[in-house]
Amino acid sequence: NGYANTVNAEDWAQFHEYNAVSRAYLQSHEDVAGVDPFWHEMSVLIALRESADDDEMLALVDRAAKAFPDYEPLHLIAMEHFTPAWGGSAQKMEAFARHSMASAP
Numbered sequence: 001n002g003y004a005n006t007v008n009a010e011d012w013a014q015f016h017e018y019n020a021v022s023r024a025y026l027q028s029h030e031d032v033a034g035v036d037p038f039w040h041e042m043s044v045l046i047a048l049r050e051s052a053d054d055d056e057m058l059a060l061v062d063r064a065a066k067a068f069p070d071y072e073p074l075h076l077i078a079m080e081h082f083t084p085a086w087g088g089s090a091q092k093m094e095a096f097a098r099h100s101m102a103s104a105p
Contacts, residue, residue: 019049037071040064044077048086057081058099065103075100 007015023046026039033039044060052060061078068074082088082096 016050019046022046023050037064037068037074040068041071041073041077044074048077048081051087052081054081054092058096061100062103065100069103069105 022042026033026043026046030039040060040063044057044064047057047060057078061074064071064074078100079093079096080086082092084090
């Protein structure tokens with residue numbers, strides 16, 4: 001429990017290791033599981049946990065939204081990336097919301 005700045009280096013290393021294993025597992029099963037929107041949701045969540053840059057996050061969301069335009073959790077998880085708590089801003093949140101709405105059916 002606590003904030004990120006209270007996590008010790010050993011625990012951060014383990015956190016990143018588990019995320020890397022998760023990402024590799026997801027990628028190795030994309031041909032089967034990539035047809036499920038939850039697979040994309042987990043890819044976005046791992047990118048969020050690993051502090052992906054804005055362009056990488058948008059690319060993941062755009063790819064998923066193209067395949068599953070009505071699957072809202074993708075956008076909700078990705079929105080976290082653009083919040084001030086994750087280094088974003090109100091302006092980035094607005095821009096992402098408008099970006100997402102532009103591709104919505």
